[in-house]
Amino acid sequence: MHRITRLILTAFVFFATAVISSQAQSVYGSIQGTVTDNTGAALPGTQVVAREVNTGVVQKVTSNQNGIYVISNMRPGTYEISAEKEGFGKWVNRSVSVRVGDQLSINVSMQVSSVTSSVEVTSEAPLVRTDDTIVGTVIEEVTIKQLPLSGRSAFDLALLTPGVQQATVSNGTSGDSQPRLSGGRPRTNEITLDGTSITDPRRGSSVISPNLDAIQEFAVITDGIPAQYGRLAGGIITATLKSGTNEFHGNLFEFYRGEGLGTARNYFATTVPQLVYNQFGGIIGGPISKKRKLFFFSDYQGTRNRAQSIYNITLPTAQEEQGDFSDILGGPVGTDPLGRTVYKNQIFDPSTTRTVNGSTVRDPFPGNAIPKTSWDPAAAKVVALYAQPTRSGISQNFYSLQRGGSNHDQADGRVDEQFSASDLAFVRFSYDRSRSIGTRPFPTAGGNLGEIDTFYDSAMAWTHTLSTSLVNDVRLGFLRGELNRLTPSTNVDALGIPNLAQEALPSIAPAGYTSIGDSPRFDPTQAEYQVTDNVSWVRGKNIIGFGMDFRRFSINDLQLTGTSFNFNTLQTSNGTNSNTGNSFASLLLGLSSQYSADPNTGRFYERSNYFAGYLQDEYKASTRLTVNAGLRYDVEQNPNEVDYNGSNFDFISGSVLTMRQLGTNRIQHTQWKNFGPRVGFDWNP
Numbered sequence: 001m002h003r004i005t006r007l008i009l010t011a012f013v014f015f016a017t018a019v020i021s022s023q024a025q026s027v028y029g030s031i032q033g034t035v036t037d038n039t040g041a042a043l044p045g046t047q048v049v050a051r052e053v054n055t056g057v058v059q060k061v062t063s064n065q066n067g068i069y070v071i072s073n074m075r076p077g078t079y080e081i082s083a084e085k086e087g088f089g090k091w092v093n094r095s096v097s098v099r100v101g102d103q104l105s106i107n108v109s110m111q112v113s114s115v116t117s118s119v120e121v122t123s124e125a126p127l128v129r130t131d132d133t134i135v136g137t138v139i140e141e142v143t144i145k146q147l148p149l150s151g152r153s154a155f156d157l158a159l160l161t162p163g164v165q166q167a168t169v170s171n172g173t174s175g176d177s178q179p180r181l182s183g184g185r186p187r188t189n190e191i192t193l194d195g196t197s198i199t200d201p202r203r204g205s206s207v208i209s210p211n212l213d214a215i216q217e218f219a220v221i222t223d224g225i226p227a228q229y230g231r232l233a234g235g236i237i238t239a240t241l242k243s244g245t246n247e248f249h250g251n252l253f254e255f256y257r258g259e260g261l262g263t264a265r266n267y268f269a270t271t272v273p274q275l276v277y278n279q280f281g282g283i284i285g286g287p288i289s290k291k292r293k294l295f296f297f298s299d300y301q302g303t304r305n306r307a308q309s310i311y312n313i314t315l316p317t318a319q320e321e322q323g324d325f326s327d328i329l330g331g332p333v334g335t336d337p338l339g340r341t342v343y344k345n346q347i348f349d350p351s352t353t354r355t356v357n358g359s360t361v362r363d364p365f366p367g368n369a370i371p372k373t374s375w376d377p378a379a380a381k382v383v384a385l386y387a388q389p390t391r392s393g394i395s396q397n398f399y400s401l402q403r404g405g406s407n408h409d410q411a412d413g414r415v416d417e418q419f420s421a422s423d424l425a426f427v428r429f430s431y432d433r434s435r436s437i438g439t440r441p442f443p444t445a446g447g448n449l450g451e452i453d454t455f456y457d458s459a460m461a462w463t464h465t466l467s468t469s470l471v472n473d474v475r476l477g478f479l480r481g482e483l484n485r486l487t488p489s490t491n492v493d494a495l496g497i498p499n500l501a502q503e504a505l506p507s508i509a510p511a512g513y514t515s516i517g518d519s520p521r522f523d524p525t526q527a528e529y530q531v532t533d534n535v536s537w538v539r540g541k542n543i544i545g546f547g548m549d550f551r552r553f554s555i556n557d558l559q560l561t562g563t564s565f566n567f568n569t570l571q572t573s574n575g576t577n578s579n580t581g582n583s584f585a586s587l588l589l590g591l592s593s594q595y596s597a598d599p600n601t602g603r604f605y606e607r608s609n610y611f612a613g614y615l616q617d618e619y620k621a622s623t624r625l626t627v628n629a630g631l632r633y634d635v636e637q638n639p640n641e642v643d644y645n646g647s648n649f650d651f652i653s654g655s656v657l658t659m660r661q662l663g664t665n666r667i668q669h670t671q672w673k674n675f676g677p678r679v680g681f682d683w684n685p
Contacts, residue, residue: 028195028240029102032070032543034623035063035083037110042067046085046110050096053078054245057293057418062468068620069108070543072471072536073424073463074098076216076240081106089113092120099138100240101219107623135223136235137161144215152212152279152301155191158237163222178205182222184234191237194414194428196459196477201526201553206237207455207481208430210412213251213283214299216242227614227630227678228534228545241428243416244295248286255279273308274403293418299411306405311441312396313514315389316584323370325582328394333579337361347585348574349374360575376590378496382508383588385490385516387442398514404439404450408432422465430457438486441514444505448519449486456480469538477530485522501601506563510583520560520598527554543618551610553639561598568593605642611635616678624685630678640665 035046046063050071063069071081076099083091088110098104111119139157149156158164164179178186187204190197198208218239221229229236257277265272281301288294319327330344337359347370348362355361365371372380389397414428438450461475490505500506507517534547571591573581586593616630644659648667659665 028072029074029076029098029100029104030070030072031074031079031081031096031098031104031106032068033105033107034620035067035069035085035108035110037088038112043085043088043110046083046088046108048081048083048108050074051080051082053080054247055243055293055295055416056246056290057424058421059465060421060468064469064538064540066541066620068538068541068543070469070536070538073473075243076100076102083108083110085110087112089119094120099140099219100217100238101134101136101138101221103134134221134226135163136219136221138217138219140217141215144212144217149212151303153209154212154215154218154239155206155209155237158218158220161220161222164220164235181220181235181237184232186234188233189235189237190229190232191239193239193430193457194241194426194459195238195461195473195475195532196457196479196530197528197551198430198457198479200481201479201528201555202481202524202557207479208432208457209410210239210241210430211281211283211299211301211410213253213281214241214297214412216240224680225678226628227616227632227676228547230549230612230614230632230634230676231610231636241412241414242283242285242297243414243426244285244287244297246287246290248284250282250284250286252282253280271401273310273401274306275308276304276306276405278304288415295416296414297416298413301408301410303406303408305407306403308401308403309439311398311400311402313398313400313441313445314395314512315386315398315514316383317389317394317397320582320584321383321386323372323375323585323588324368325370325585326368328582329368330579334577336574336576342574342577342580344579345582346574346580347572347582348580350571350589350591353575362574364574370585370588375588378498379588379590381495382497382516385444385505387445398441400441402439402441404437406434406436408434424463425461427460428458431455432457443488444490444516444518446507446515446517446519449488451486451522452484454482454484471536473532473534475530475532477528477532479526479528479530481526483522483524485519487521488518490518499597500563501597501599502560502563504562506565508565508567508587510567510587511569512583517562517564520562522559524555524557524559526556528552529554541620543620545614545616545618547614549610549612553606553608553610555604555606555639557604557606558602560600561596563597564595565592566594567591602645604645606639607642608637608639609635610637624683626682628678628680628682632676632678634674634676635670635672636674637670638666638668 035043037043044063044065044067048061048063048069048071050059054077059071061069061071079096079098081093081096091108091110137160139160144154144157147157158179159166163182166179180186181189191199191206193208198206200207218237220235220237222235283299285297288296317327325347328345332341333344334342336342337356338361347365347368349365350362352363353360387398390399391397410432412430414426416426418424432455435452436450438448440447457479459475459477461473463473465471487504492500492503492505502520504520505518507515509515529552532549537544567583567586569581569583570593571586612632612634614630614632619627621627641659644665646659646667647656650657
C-alpha cells in the first residue's frame with residue numbers, strides 16, 4: 001500500500017509542478033462572474049481587463065464558451081474593471097476594492113451597440129461571499145491603522161473575528177500570545193505572509209510580526225476551509241505586505257512613554273521605578289521604474305523598553321550564613337520522648353537520629369548553631385554565593401532595584417515587477433531580532449541574563465498566465481530562527497557538587513528563602529524550506545484549482561532542564577514536631593529533600609518533511625448556485641533524529657529502549673492515509 005501511495009504522490013507532484021507559473025488566492029483575491037448580453041444569454045469571447053489604479057498593473061482574461069471569466073491572483077487594492085466585445089458597448093466599473101482572500105462575484109451585462117459607447121457601473125462589488133464556503137473576516141488597512149494597539153502587533157486584531165479568542169489559563173490570565181481559532185489550540189494555526197508560512201516549526205507561533213503600517217491587510221479564516229489549506233487544527237491567518245506604487249509614499253512615527261508621564265510609585269518601593277518605552281520607525285515605497293512596472297517597499301520598526309524591577313526578598317541573615325540560628329529560636333512548643341523541652345525553630349542534628357519507645361529522637365545542636373565541622377563541603381561554597389541582607393530582620397531583609405528591558409528591531413523589504421503581460425513576480429525579505437535584558441536581585445539569584453532571538457524570512461513568487469483560462473503560481477519560502485539564552489558563567493566545578501551533568505549553577509531552593517541558580521543552556525536553531533505551486537484552470541462551468549505544498553524542516557534543538565536541589569525543615573527537625581528545624585540549616589548539612597536532574601546534555605538534530613496535494617472544483621451550476629468540492633492529501637513525516645539520540649518506553653519489556661536498540665531513528669511511524677474531503681455549496685436566493 002505504501003509503495004502504491006508513493007507512486008501516486010510522485011505522479012501528482014510531477015503533474016502539479018510541470019505547469020509552472022499564479023499567485024494563490026490564499027494571499028490575493030480574485031474576481032469572477034458571467035458575461036451576458038441584454039437577453040441574459042452567455043457571451044463568450046469577451047475580453048475582461050483589471051487595472052490596479054495605484055500601479056497600473058494590468059491583467060487580461062477572456063470569457064469562455066459559458067460566458068464565465070476569472071481574474072485570479074489580484075493583489076489587495078482598488079481596480080478598474082472593464083469588458084469589451086465587438087458589437088457591444090464597453091462596460092466599466094472604475095472602483096472595485098479587492099481584499100485579501102476575496103473571491104468577488106461581478107456579473108457583466110453587455111449592451112448591443114453599433115457605435116462606440118460605454119456603460120459605467122458605480123455600484124460596489126458585493127461583500128457577501130456567494131462563490132465559496134469560507135467563513136472568516138478580513139482585517140482591512142483602515143482597521144489596522146485606526147484601532148489602538150499596545151505594542152503595534154497587527155495580528156492581535158484577529159480577536160475581532162467571530163470564533164477567535166485569546167488563550168487563557170485556569171486563573172483567567174492570558175496563557176499564550178497566540179489566539180485560539182475555531183476552538184483549536186493556540187499553536188495549531190497556520191500563519192502566512194505573502195503566501196509562505198511564517199509559523200515557528202518548534203512552537204507553532206508567528207516568528208515574524210511586521211510593522212503595523214507595512215501590512216496591507218490580512219484575513220482570518222475560521223471555518224469552511226477549502227482543500228487549498230491544510231496542516232492546521234484551528235484556523236489560518238493570511239497576511240500580505242504592502243508594495244510600492246506609481247508615487248512615492250511613506251511615513252515616520254514615534255511613540256514615547258517616559259519619566260513624568262504618569263508612572264506611579266510601587267507601594268513597596270521608596271522611589272518611582274524608571275520606565276521608558278520608545279517605539280519608532282517608518283515605511284517608504286515607490287516606483288523603481290514606472291515603465292517596467294517595477295516597485296519597491298521597505299519598512300523598519302524599533303522598540304526600546306527599559307524598566308526597573310523591585311525586589312523585596314528574604315535571604316539568610318549574616319548569623320545564619322555562619323550556621324548560627326540562635327536569632328530565630330523561639331519559645332517552647334512541646335517535649336520529646338525523653339521529656340526534654342522542644343523550642344520553636346530549634347535545629348537538631350540528624351546524625352543523632354534514633355528510635356525511643358517507637359518515636360524518633362534527635363539531639364539539638366548546642367546554642368542552636370551548627371558547627372562548621374558538620375557542614376557539607378559543597379554547601380559551604382554554595383553559601384558564599386548568597387548576597388548579604390541590606391536590611392535588618394529575618395523576612396524581606398533584602399531590597400534591590402534592578403534595571404532591565406528589551407530591544408526589538410524588525411524590518412522588511414519587497415520588490416514587485418510585472419515583467420510581461422503574462423508574468424508577475426515579487427521577492428521579499430524580513431528580519432526580526434529581539435533581545436530581552438534579564439534582571440536579578442543579585443548575581444547568582446537565579447534565571448538568566450536575557451535572550452537574543454533572531455529570525456530571517458524570505459519569499460519569492462512567480463505568477464504566469466499560460467492562457468486566458470489557465471494561470472499558475474509558484475512560491476519559494478525560507479525561514480530560519482536562532483534562539484540564544486544569555487547564561488551566566490558561574491564556575492560550577494569549583495563548588496564540588498558531585499555528578500552535575502550540566503555546566504549551569506543548579507537551582508538551590510531552601511523553603512522560605514530566595515533560591516539561587518542559573519538557567520541552563522538554550523540555543524536551538526530551526527529552518528523551514530517551502531515550495532508551493534497552485535494552478536487555476538477555468539473549463540466550462542468549472543473553476544478548477546490544484547497544487548502542492550512541500551516543506552522541509554530542520555531543527556537543531558537544545559532545551560535542557562536544569563538540575564535542582566530543594567530543602568525543607570524535615571532534615572533538621574526533631575523528627576516529630578513540625579515547628580522545629582530550618583530549611584537553610586538543612587542546606588548547610590547538604591541534606592536535600594528533593595533532587596531532580598536532566599541526564600540529557602546534548603543537542604537533538606531533527607529532520608522531517610511535509611507534503612500535501614489538493615484538487616478543488618468550483619462548479620457554477622447557475623448564476624445563483626455554486627457547488628464546491630475538494631480533496632486534500634497530507635503527509636506529515638514524523639521527525640527523525642540524525643544521531644539516533646532518543647528513546648521510547650517499551651510496554652512489553654517494561655523498560656526504556658534507545659533508538660539504536662529499536663533500530664530506528666524515529667519514535668513513531670508516518671501516517672500515509674490522511675485524505676481530507678471538502679464539500680459545500682453556495683446559493684444566492
